[in-house]
Amino acid sequence: MEIPYTVEIRRDTGLNNGKIAIWLFLASEVMLFGALFASYILIRTGSTSWPRGDTILNVPLATFNTIVLISSSVTMVMAWASLMRGRFNTFRVYMASTVLLGGVFLVVKYFEYSHKFHDDLFPRTNNFLAIYFTLTGLHMLHVIGGMAVNAYFLGPGAKLYKTNPVWFTNRVEHSGLFWHFVDLVWIFLFPTLYLL
Amino acid sequence: MSTPAGVAPPKAHAPHEAHHEPLGFWRLYVFSTDHKVIGIQYAVTGLLFLLFGFSLMMLMRWQLAYPGAALPLIGNLLGEARMPGGIMLPEFYNELGAMHGTIMVFLGVVPLAVGGFGNFVLPLQIGAPDMAFPRLNMLSYWSFFLGGMTMLASFFVPGGAAQSGWTSYAPLSIIAGSGQTMWLFGMVFLITSSLLGAINFIATTIQLRAKGLTFMRFPFFVWAQFVTAFLLLLAFPPLEAAAFLQLMDRLAGTSFFLPSGLVVSGQVLTNAGGGNPLLWQHLFWFLAHPEVYVLILPAMGIVSEIIANNTRKPLWGYRSMVYSLIFLGFMSFVVWAHHMFMTGMGTAMAAFFQTTTMIISIPSVVILTALIISLWGGSIRFNTPMLFATAFLPMFGIGGLTGLPLGLNVADIPLHDTYYVIAHFHYVVAPGTIFALFAGIYYWYPKATGRKMNETLGVIHFIGSFICMNVVFMPMFLVGLAGVSRRLYDGGAAYAFAQPVLHWNVVSSWGAWTMALFQIPFIFNFFWSIRKGEKTGDNPWQATTIEWTAPSPPPHGNFLTPPEAYRGPYEYSVPGAARDFVPQSEA
Numbered sequence: 001m002e003i004p005y006t007v008e009i010r011r012d013t014g015l016n017n018g019k020i021a022i023w024l025f026l027a028s029e030v031m032l033f034g035a036l037f038a039s040y041i042l043i044r045t046g047s048t049s050w051p052r053g054d055t056i057l058n059v060p061l062a063t064f065n066t067i068v069l070i071s072s073s074v075t076m077v078m079a080w081a082s083l084m085r086g087r088f089n090t091f092r093v094y095m096a097s098t099v100l101l102g103g104v105f106l107v108v109k110y111f112e113y114s115h116k117f118h119d120d121l122f123p124r125t126n127n128f129l130a131i132y133f134t135l136t137g138l139h140m141l142h143v144i145g146g147m148a149v150n151a152y153f154l155g156p157g158a159k160l161y162k163t164n165p166v167w168f169t170n171r172v173e174h175s176g177l178f179w180h181f182v183d184l185v186w187i188f189l190f191p192t193l194y195l196l
Numbered sequence: 197m198s199t200p201a202g203v204a205p206p207k208a209h210a211p212h213e214a215h216h217e218p219l220g221f222w223r224l225y226v227f228s229t230d231h232k233v234i235g236i237q238y239a240v241t242g243l244l245f246l247l248f249g250f251s252l253m254m255l256m257r258w259q260l261a262y263p264g265a266a267l268p269l270i271g272n273l274l275g276e277a278r279m280p281g282g283i284m285l286p287e288f289y290n291e292l293g294a295m296h297g298t299i300m301v302f303l304g305v306v307p308l309a310v311g312g313f314g315n316f317v318l319p320l321q322i323g324a325p326d327m328a329f330p331r332l333n334m335l336s337y338w339s340f341f342l343g344g345m346t347m348l349a350s351f352f353v354p355g356g357a358a359q360s361g362w363t364s365y366a367p368l369s370i371i372a373g374s375g376q377t378m379w380l381f382g383m384v385f386l387i388t389s390s391l392l393g394a395i396n397f398i399a400t401t402i403q404l405r406a407k408g409l410t411f412m413r414f415p416f417f418v419w420a421q422f423v424t425a426f427l428l429l430l431a432f433p434p435l436e437a438a439a440f441l442q443l444m445d446r447l448a449g450t451s452f453f454l455p456s457g458l459v460v461s462g463q464v465l466t467n468a469g470g471g472n473p474l475l476w477q478h479l480f481w482f483l484a485h486p487e488v489y490v491l492i493l494p495a496m497g498i499v500s501e502i503i504a505n506n507t508r509k510p511l512w513g514y515r516s517m518v519y520s521l522i523f524l525g526f527m528s529f530v531v532w533a534h535h536m537f538m539t540g541m542g543t544a545m546a547a548f549f550q551t552t553t554m555i556i557s558i559p560s561v562v563i564l565t566a567l568i569i570s571l572w573g574g575s576i577r578f579n580t581p582m583l584f585a586t587a588f589l590p591m592f593g594i595g596g597l598t599g600l601p602l603g604l605n606v607a608d609i610p611l612h613d614t615y616y617v618i619a620h621f622h623y624v625v626a627p628g629t630i631f632a633l634f635a636g637i638y639y640w641y642p643k644a645t646g647r648k649m650n651e652t653l654g655v656i657h658f659i660g661s662f663i664c665m666n667v668v669f670m671p672m673f674l675v676g677l678a679g680v681s682r683r684l685y686d687g688g689a690a691y692a693f694a695q696p697v698l699h700w701n702v703v704s705s706w707g708a709w710t711m712a713l714f715q716i717p718f719i720f721n722f723f724w725s726i727r728k729g730e731k732t733g734d735n736p737w738q739a740t741t742i743e744w745t746a747p748s749p750p751p752h753g754n755f756l757t758p759p760e761a762y763r764g765p766y767e768y769s770v771p772g773a774a775r776d777f778v779p780q781s782e783a
Contacts, residue, residue, distance in 0.1 A: 001325055001753035005403050013402055017328040020399045028391055028433045035434035035482070039441060039475055043452065047470050124449030127470045131452075134444055 007167045022174040026181050029142075033185055036138070040131050040192065051128050053194040056121070058112055062194045065108050066186065072101035073183045076150075076176045083169040088161060095154050095172075098179070102147040109140055132193050139189060142182045149175045227338075229330035230752055234337050235316030236644060239637075242308030245344060246630070247715075249299035252292045254708055259284045260687035261705035278356070286685045290359035291375070293683075295347070297362025298379065301487065302386050303344050305629055309494035310390070310428070311340065313636050314397055314421045316644065320743030320750065321415050323406025323759040323781070328399040336392040343385030350378035361683075363484070366453030366476040370445045371460055377446055380439045387436045390428045397425035406742065406781075409761035412518070413780065415741045416504075416511060416765070419518050420497025423525040424490050431486035431529065438479035445471075452476075474539055481532035489528045491625055492592070493521065495632030496563055499585045502639050503567055505739045506582040507574030508776050510766040513566040520559035527556040537608045546605045553603035560596055564589065580654030584635035587662050588628055595623030598673065613683065616676025619669045627665040634661075634718070642736045646748040647729030653721040660714025667707030671700035738777050741765050745781050 004010075005017050013020075044050050053059075079094035116122075116129070123133040153172055160168040219228075228234060258267050264283060271282025278288040319327055327333045350357040355373030358364065369376050401422045405414075414422075441452040449467065453476045456469030504511045511517065533541065533549040568589055576582065598620040601607040611617065634657075641649050678697040680688035687701045688694030735744040742761065746754050759781040767778040 003326060003328060003330065003404070005328075010403055015403070017399050017403050020402060021329065021395050024395045024398055024429060025391075028394075028429050031430050032433035032437050035437035035479055036441075039437065039452065039479065042472060042475050042478075043470070046472050122448075123444060124451075124468060126468045127451055130444065130448075130450035130468075133448075134440065134450070138440065 007164065007170065016170060018170055018174050022177050026177065029181060029185075033138075033188075036131075036135055037188070037192070040135070043127050043131065047127060051126075053128075053132075053192075053196060056128070057132070057194050058115070059194050061108055061112055062190055065105050066190050068101050068105050068108070069183045069186050072098045072105070073180050075101065076179045080169065080172050080176050083161075083165070083172055086165075091172075092154060092158075095150060099147050099150050099154065102143055102150070105143060106140065106147075109136065135189055135193065139182070139185055142185065146175070146179045146182050150179065227334060229326075229334050231315050231319050231327045231330065231333060232644070232750060232754075234333050235312050235314070237337055238307050238315055238340070239312030241341065241344065242304055242306075242312055245299050246304035246308065249296050249304050250712065250715075252296040252299070254712060255284070256289060256292045256296065257705035257708045259289055259685065261702045263686035263689045287356065287359060289685045291351070291357045294358045294361050294364075294379075295351070298347065298358070300625075301362065301491065302383070303340075303347060305491050305625065305633070306390070306487075307340055308633055309498075309629065310397075310421065310424060310490065311337065311393060313417075313494060313498060313633070313640070314393070314424075317636075317640060317743060318397065318418055318421050319400060319404065320643070320746055320754060321418050321741050322401060322404060322409055323742045323755065323761065324400060324404035325753045325755070325758075327396050328403055329396050332392050332396055336389045336396065339385050339392065340389035343382045343389060346378055346382035346385060350375045350382065353378060363480055364442070364476075365480075366442065366445070366471075366473045367455070367458055369442065369476075370453055371465075377443070380443050380446070383439050384436060387432045387439070390432055394425040394429040394432075397421055398429065401425075406758065407760045409742075409780075412515070413761050413764050414518075415497075416500035416514065416517060416521075417494075417497035419521055420493045420500075423521050424493045426525055427486040427490050427493075427528060431483045431490075434479050435483035438476060438483075441479075442476065474536070474541065477536050477539060478533070481535045482529075485532040485535065486528040488621075488624075489524060491629050493524070495588065495592075495629040496521075496567075498632045498636040498639070499588045500567060501739075501741065502581045502585040502635050503570050504766040504768065505639075505737050506577045506579065506585070507571055508577075508768045509570060509574045510764070510768055511566065512569040512572070513562075514764070514766070517563050517566050520562040524556065524559045524563075527552060527559070531556050534603050534608075537605050538612045543605075550603060550605045554600075557596065557600060557603070564593060564596070579638075580649070580651055580658060581635045581639035583655065583658045584631045584638065587658070588631045588635065591623055591627035591631060591665070595620060595625075595628050598623065610679065611676065613681055614676035615672040615680050615682050618682050619672035619676060622669050622672075626669065627662070631661070631665075634658075637722075639737070640743075641725065641729075642732040643743060643746075643748050643750070645726055645729065646732060647725050648732050648736060649721050649725045649729055653717040657714060657718040657721070660717075661711060664707050664711035664714060668704050668711065671704050671707075675700050675704075735779075738775070740767055740777050740779050742779075742781050745779060 003017070007016060009016050075094045075097040079091050079098060082088075082090040082094055121129055123130045153168075153175060157171070158168070160171070225233060228237075255267070255270075258265075266282030267279065267284070268282065271279045271284075274288075278285060315327070315333065319325075347357075353374050355375055357375040358369070358372065358379035360369035360372050360376060364376065364379065401418060444450045445452050445454065451467045451469050451471040453473050454465065454467050454469055454471045455473060458465045458467070458469065500511055500517070531549060531552045533545060534553045537546050537549075571586070598616070602611055602617060602620060638649055638654055641647070675688070675697045676682075678694060680691070680694045680697065684690075687698065689698060732748065734746065734748050737744070742759050745759055747756065760783075761780045762783050763778065763780055765780055767780070769776045770778050
């Protein structure tokens with residue numbers, strides 16, 4: 001038994017199943033991060049004192065990380081575009097770059113975190129650091145999740161390209177949508193935590 | 197619709213052989229990706245959790261009826277840490293209370309209503325071969341199962357299960373024992389499960405509906421599940437966020453929900469402070485109010501199907517019911533703070549949420565009224581499903597109407613957190629939703645097994661449950677109106693003002709225990725009918741919707757030929773037709 005519309009598009013909706021699912025998933029992710037941002041606002045407005053982010057956090061490193069993530073979004077699109085043109089080897093180069101840039105982001109984040117711990121700044125120190133570690137930590141989990149999926153498409157998942165290139169391309173597109181969302185969350189996190 | 201290659205429709209029924217390569221026992225019944233098997237797994241697990249949650253409550257009812265008395269027989273079995281000498285400890289009572297709520301809502305009713313009925317019935321009703329993502333569906337069940345096991349295991353950690361109520365209000369929950377951490381991890385599993393399920397339901401409904409099945413030809417049940425899925429999708433993530441924050445508070449020592457200078461047992465906490473306990477309540481109720489509609493909408497869907505079928509009439513006002521349902525879905529996101537009138541969040545906020553709460557009652561009334569008018573002039577068949585479905589109407593009506601005073605800011609002040617609230621929402625969920633779920637089980641049982649459940653046992657189950665439900669919950673209105681708080685370990689025995697209503701606690705308790713006896717015919721019937729029930733054809737109720745054109749039980753892939761929809765869902769008693777029903781899939 002096959003499920004219809006996994007690959008081909010249903011005419012009256014103009015979509016395949018995966019496309020709907022990934023957008024629904026992103027909608028729920030918006031609610032997840034939305035709730036956390038709302039909590040941030042409530043705690044900050046209710047507090048007597050709140051440090052400016054740049055007095056505690058490292059803005060140049062975060063700027064670098066922002067550039068890294070945006071670049072990875074570009075390589076992600078290029079990976080998908082290569083598949084659309086049938087250039088599988090170019091896809092592999094771009095996809096590997098995407099995963100690698102995600103790795104660079106994590107390494108930078110690791111140095112940021114360990115520097116904080118070294119300075120005796122922990123989540124329990126104050127609520128600014130609490131929300132900083134919670135939001136960036138959850139974002140990092142999303143980065144790791146995205147990297148895992150992308151790495152899968154480089155490795156064992158790539159077998160699908162031989163049997164069903166259209167399906168494989170769709171999957172990479174959906175994974176890309178998630179990756180862009182992760183990028184977008186960071187673009188909100190960066191000014192909120194580091195600059196305001 | 198794309199027909200799977202190589203599948204020729206067999207002439208006669210060959211339910212299990214025709215469609216697929218043989219799978220082993222584990223893939224067929226345990227780690228199955230078939231939506232029907234998953235639906236039944238959900239339903240049976242949900243029923244077991246309902247029974248378990250009910251048992252917790254029966255223990256509590258002993259303490260409420262006879263405070264401080266030793267419970268004979270069972271009391272000693274539960275151990276010295278919980279019931280020394282058969283007398284319940286207050287901590288154990290709190291565990292029972294928190295876990296009764298959690299289990300009934302998140303592990304009983306929702307898995308049965310959404311996971312069970314949604315999974316089993318929805319793909320069949322829209323003429324789909326399966327859910328859009330069968331493996332995701334399996335993952336959803338097993339995530340739910342892990343969540344359930346985590347919750348059960350929490351009874352055995354030091355200090356016992358969560359004790360801060362099913363709402364886990366901060367800061368009490370932050371300083372509580374390790375059972376609360378288990379509760380939070382359990383919730384994360386359950387949230388993941390509903391998230392995967394919700395995505396799957398929406399994608400399936402939009403993409404896999406049969407040719408010709410436009411949205412306004414959906415059976416009302418499909419609409420109900422569709423709207424419910426959106427509520428689960430969008431309301432659960434904020435609770436997930438809240439669970440993360442509470443885990444941080446408990447494990448990493450943060451102070452999201454801990455105010456500065458909090459004094460616990462005479463000691464000032466050393467936390468950084470600066471947090472906001474109300475934030476937890478906002479995040480919790482932002483989920484938990486839509487959750488109320490997750491509990492009730494599938495029930496309305498089930499009841500609508502059964503009423504249309506057994507009155508042999510189209511539903512009265514189908515379109516306005518659908519629009520009301522969508523409006524309910526939207527509004528359910530902006531009423532959450534009516535649970536928080538007493539928190540001091542401010543009169544402007546209270547006025548806003550009071551207004552939205554009054555507005556949201558309108559679509560519920562529209563749906564209920566449409567269902568009642570649907571009965572008018574029908575030649576009603578009172579079989580077991582219909583008995584439960586008709587009983588749903590007044591029971592849900594009582595539950596809904598008694599909710600109005602709670603939604604009004606001023607009237608809520610004396611009623612808040614009393615037994616009145618317990619009576620109100622249990623009328624909605626217990627004789628409301630759970631009756632609808634029973635109705636659904638009796639109604640779709642022939643589709644799942646090819647046999648009907650026994651009618652006599654069904655009627656005994658119905659009459660007993662119906663009377664007992666009211667004996668349990670009606671007195672609680674009186675106890676609540678007398679002002680007895682719902683949180684008391686002794687049911688109010690320590691208070692002078694509660695003395696005139698204390699005897700009602702005994703009545704409620706005996707009602708609950710008697711109700712347990714009346715579930716025995718149901719449990720027996722459920723298993724006995726699998727082998728011994730009266731054999732039925734594909735369409736024993738002469739129903740119109742598409743699931744009844746599939747063989748009973750439907751094979752893997754559901755339909756022998758892909759069905760098409762040619763008409764609306766409830767073409768009963770069409771003038772000039774040969775029979776009193778015209779199936780949707782009949783050209």
